[in-house]
Amino acid sequence: MQAARARQDTLTKPQGSLGRLEELSIQLAGIYAQPIPSIREKAVIVMAGDHGVVAEGVSAFPQEVTPQMVLNFLNGGAAINVLARCAGARVVIVDIGVAAELPEHPRLHRRKLAFGTGNIAQGPAMTRAQAEQAIQTGIEVVEAEIQRGLDAVATGEMGIGNTTPSAAIAAVLTGQPASQIAGRGTGLDDAGLERKIAVIERALSVNQPNPQDGLDVLSKVGGFEIGGLAGVMIGAASHRKAVLVDGFISTAAAMIAISLCPDVKPYLIAAHRSRENGHGLMLDWLGLKPLLDFDLRLGEGTGAALAFPILQAALAILREMATFGEAGVSEKAR
Amino acid sequence: MQAARARQDTLTKPQGSLGRLEELSIQLAGIYAQPIPSIREKAVIVMAGDHGVVAEGVSAFPQEVTPQMVLNFLNGGAAINVLARCAGARVVIVDIGVAAELPEHPRLHRRKLAFGTGNIAQGPAMTRAQAEQAIQTGIEVVEAEIQRGLDAVATGEMGIGNTTPSAAIAAVLTGQPASQIAGRGTGLDDAGLERKIAVIERALSVNQPNPQDGLDVLSKVGGFEIGGLAGVMIGAASHRKAVLVDGFISTAAAMIAISLCPDVKPYLIAAHRSRENGHGLMLDWLGLKPLLDFDLRLGEGTGAALAFPILQAALAILREMATFGEAGVSEKAR
Numbered sequence: 001m002q003a004a005r006a007r008q009d010t011l012t013k014p015q016g017s018l019g020r021l022e023e024l025s026i027q028l029a030g031i032y033a034q035p036i037p038s039i040r041e042k043a044v045i046v047m048a049g050d051h052g053v054v055a056e057g058v059s060a061f062p063q064e065v066t067p068q069m070v071l072n073f074l075n076g077g078a079a080i081n082v083l084a085r086c087a088g089a090r091v092v093i094v095d096i097g098v099a100a101e102l103p104e105h106p107r108l109h110r111r112k113l114a115f116g117t118g119n120i121a122q123g124p125a126m127t128r129a130q131a132e133q134a135i136q137t138g139i140e141v142v143e144a145e146i147q148r149g150l151d152a153v154a155t156g157e158m159g160i161g162n163t164t165p166s167a168a169i170a171a172v173l174t175g176q177p178a179s180q181i182a183g184r185g186t187g188l189d190d191a192g193l194e195r196k197i198a199v200i201e202r203a204l205s206v207n208q209p210n211p212q213d214g215l216d217v218l219s220k221v222g223g224f225e226i227g228g229l230a231g232v233m234i235g236a237a238s239h240r241k242a243v244l245v246d247g248f249i250s251t252a253a254a255m256i257a258i259s260l261c262p263d264v265k266p267y268l269i270a271a272h273r274s275r276e277n278g279h280g281l282m283l284d285w286l287g288l289k290p291l292l293d294f295d296l297r298l299g300e301g302t303g304a305a306l307a308f309p310i311l312q313a314a315l316a317i318l319r320e321m322a323t324f325g326e327a328g329v330s331e332k333a334r
Numbered sequence: 335m336q337a338a339r340a341r342q343d344t345l346t347k348p349q350g351s352l353g354r355l356e357e358l359s360i361q362l363a364g365i366y367a368q369p370i371p372s373i374r375e376k377a378v379i380v381m382a383g384d385h386g387v388v389a390e391g392v393s394a395f396p397q398e399v400t401p402q403m404v405l406n407f408l409n410g411g412a413a414i415n416v417l418a419r420c421a422g423a424r425v426v427i428v429d430i431g432v433a434a435e436l437p438e439h440p441r442l443h444r445r446k447l448a449f450g451t452g453n454i455a456q457g458p459a460m461t462r463a464q465a466e467q468a469i470q471t472g473i474e475v476v477e478a479e480i481q482r483g484l485d486a487v488a489t490g491e492m493g494i495g496n497t498t499p500s501a502a503i504a505a506v507l508t509g510q511p512a513s514q515i516a517g518r519g520t521g522l523d524d525a526g527l528e529r530k531i532a533v534i535e536r537a538l539s540v541n542q543p544n545p546q547d548g549l550d551v552l553s554k555v556g557g558f559e560i561g562g563l564a565g566v567m568i569g570a571a572s573h574r575k576a577v578l579v580d581g582f583i584s585t586a587a588a589m590i591a592i593s594l595c596p597d598v599k600p601y602l603i604a605a606h607r608s609r610e611n612g613h614g615l616m617l618d619w620l621g622l623k624p625l626l627d628f629d630l631r632l633g634e635g636t637g638a639a640l641a642f643p644i645l646q647a648a649l650a651i652l653r654e655m656a657t658f659g660e661a662g663v664s665e666k667a668r
Contacts, residue, residue, distance in 0.1 A: 012406055013413050014394070014520040018636065019609060019629030060348070060666045068663040072346055077656025079347050085654070086647045186348040187666060275353060293627065295353030302352065309643040313420045320419070322411025329402040332394045332521060 004029035004036070004318060011321040012329045020291070024269070024314040031242045031267055036319050039242070042089035042308055043145050044080060044154040044301040045232050046073060047138070049097030049224035050116030051161035052125070053203070058196045059161045060187040063116075066160045067100040073158070073300075074105050080156055080300035087308035089154065091301075094141055096134060097159075097224030111137045113224050120165060120203035124220045131219035131227055135260070138231020139238075146239050152311065153236050154244040154271070155253065156301020157225040160186075163276060166252035168200045168221035170282045172209045173255050181278030183248070183297075214259025222256065229253035234260065237267035242311065244304040247274035247296060251282045258286060269311070272296055272303035338363035338370070338652060345655040346663045354625070358603070358648040365576045365601055370653050373576070376423035376642055377479050378414060378488040378635040379566050380407060381472070381559035383431030384450030385495035386459070387537070392530045393495045394521040397450075400494045401434040407492070407634075408439050414490055414634035421642035423488065425635075428475055430468060431493075431558030445471045447558050454499060454537040458554045465553035465561055469594070472565020473572075480573050486645065487570050488578040488605070489587065490635020491559040494520075497610060500586035502534045502555035504616045506543045507589050515612030517582070519631075548593025556590065563587035568594065571601035576645065578638035581608035581630060585616045592620060603645070606630055606637035 004026045009015050016022060028037050048070050054063050072078045073093045084091045094109040095102050099116035102108060113133055117125035126134070142153060163185040170181045178200035184193055207220035218227050230253045236243045245254050245268050257264050270288035273279055275297040283290060291310055296303045324331050338360045343349050350356060362371050382404050388397050406412045407427045418425045428443040429436050433450035436442060447467055451459035460468070476487060497519040504515045512534035518527055541554035552561050564587045570577045579588050579602050591598050604622035607613055609631040617624060625644055630637045658665050 011413070012403070012411065013632050017520065017630065017632040018413060019631065021628060021630070021640075062664055065664050068661070069346070072656060072661040072663055075656070075661065077346060077654075077661050079345075079352060079651060079655055082650045082654045083647055086643065086650050186351065291628075294355060294625075296351065296355070297353065298347050298351040306355075306644065306647055309420065310640065313417055313640055316416045316420050317413060320411075320416045321413055322406060322409070327402070327406040327409065327411050329406055330396055330399050 001026050001030040007035065007318060010323040012324055012327050018317060021314045021317055024311065025318040028242060028315060032240055037315060039151045039311055039315060041149045041151045042087060043092050043150055044084045044089050044156050044305050045092045045141060046080060046156040046158060046301055047094045047096050047225035047228035048158040050099035050159055051165060051223055052117050052119035053121055053164050053199060054161040055119050056121050056199045058164045058199055059185060061160050063099060063160045066098050066158055067102055069158050070095060070098060070102060074107055078300060079298055079302050080305060083302050083305035087305050089305060089308055092145060094228060096137055096228045109141060117223055120168060120207060120221045121199050122206065124207055125165060125222050126219050128215060128219045131215050134224050134227025135231035138228040139235035142232045142235040146241060150241065152242040153232060154301050154304030155229045155232055155246050155250040156304065157229060157249050157299055159223060159225050162223050162225065162249050164196060164200060165221055165223045165226060166249045167278060168203050169217055169252040169255060170278055171200060171204060172211050172217050173259065174281055174285045176281055181281065183277030214256045218256050226253045226256065230257040233257040233264055233268065237264040243268050244271045244307050245269065246271055246301045246304040247299055248276040248279050249299055251279060254286055255282060271307035335360050335364040341369065341652060344657040346658055346661050352651060355648045355651055358645065359652040362576060362649060366574055371649060373485045373646055373649060375483045375485045376421060377426050377484055378418045378423050378490045378639050379426045379475060380414060380490040380492060380635055381428045381430050381562040382492040383558035384433035384493055385499060385557055386451050386453035387455055387498050387533060388495040389453050390455050390533045392498045392533055393519060395494050397433060397494050400432050400492055401436055403492050404429060404432060404436060408441055412634060413632055413636050414639060417636050417639035421639050423639060423642055426479060428562060430471055430562045443475060451557055454502060454541060454555045455533050456540065458541055459499060459556050460553050462549060462553045465549050468558050468561025469565035472562040473569035476566045476569040480575060484575065486576040487566060488635050488638030489563045489566055489580050489584040490638065491563060491583045491633055493557060493559050496557050496559065496583050498530060498534060499555055499557045499560060500583045501612060502537050503551055503586040503589060504612055505534060505538060506545050506551050507593065508615055508619045510615055515615065517611030548590045552590050560587045560590065564591040567591040567598055567602065571598040577602050578605045578641050579603065580605055580635045580638040581633055582610040582613050583633055585613060588620055589616060605641035
């Protein structure tokens, strides 16, 4: 990081004038432990799972949309397929807990832990052993990609209802009330939002998750795809790979990852600030400053895929710009 | 635009969930008058000029840096070269008023109107005829690129001292005091900033630019590259091409363009909010909401080049995503 900072200061521009691009290049130098790192192979890992809590009417879309969207991902027609193509990233799709039988498909990783979580308004989402398995699954999926040459990963997810467990996780870990965190998800009206807040409050009261124990929080009020993404982050960081964290659900996964393993933090890059209500509070809790602010609220990894070109631009600056000496440009008067 | 909006609402995502990407795709549909437009050929037009006002000590870098940086652009070593390459855009470099003889070079457009402007602290920057010529030059340069197939243009500039005339233009047109607009440019200290504010106040008092007359403002307190970029914007808009407006200086050029021709406005896309002090006020005056906020303060078109991939992502969403019907995905419960 010191070498990258020193090089930035010799390039033909006023020092610091590329702002966050410079900061990002220095963070990436630290992540890869190289003064001028490169990112070539990129993937968006999309974890899909369902949520028993949809029985409480917390989503504007029916649960059948989860497997339908997985098929859409496999056919290349979803937003994440389009944005990953734009960024030159592949899409890795994992069924970690969809509440429907999905067909065999060469691009689908079938790692289902259960047909959806339990209804957190009535009991735990999953057992502690399942929470460990979810994280382990994420680690294994990202390690397989790293073995294939992956340099950087973006996190994405699909799961009707998954803003509810994400908001529950955020409420437990930040200590903020559910009303400050929960948002409209895919499009709840006012009554739907009120109901969702009440459901989250009930889930916290029924399950009493322990904020000092990330695995307890995940098992009590989490989701399989959220645990899987926490595993992706832990696995990527342990191999010194950058992680682009997408929006609300991915950020809840990052909170679980950091609860379990604070050393993951410097490997995380927040791609964007979502329109979902409490996302800013969650980013603040993590100490992450998002790159983009586009009012996105889709998930799937869309905001993270959008940010890949910014990472590559930051590294291209470090690698390709001429220094004052090379270009024969006069430096600032002192 | 209506067709693009209607199509966005049939794509497999909650309506509006791609936020600014959706808005941008609809704006671009309007710009190109096509329901699903494409952007293939891209260029950053970099206008270079010098400023007599540097005699007042308003810049941290010496004036010789302007021609040195033009050579750096021609050799491909500057930040704008790197970021334009990342975006797949060519760089078009125009000497419209550098205060030095520049060599012939196949990639340099030699359209010098004078060896720098007059010192605006003592009199006008240029004659009214020169201001017209600067705008005409910009129109001609962008029209030549459009004839070569250009689909979208980003604006960039180089000119030691050019935040001073830009701040003067912004002060005249917004009616705000110079102290609210002027910033540290390439790196002034507190005393330098005080001096710069006093110089801008003197320039306004000596020249009395008429805020109702954009050409008067440009000729009294502007710059050749600023007029050239205003011409690029007017020329691009008149051919229905999108314009990515870079930072502080490009935004001052946009203010001149809009003063002369308000119909240019819908063709402008503000790429980013610069760290330079008054940039937010200028964007508000224009009614433009920037895409990025990266604390950039380099100019050259760097922020605009960074935003090209976002435009292309917005259009790819419109073109490539599956509809609910095509993908067999259930729509929101009503």
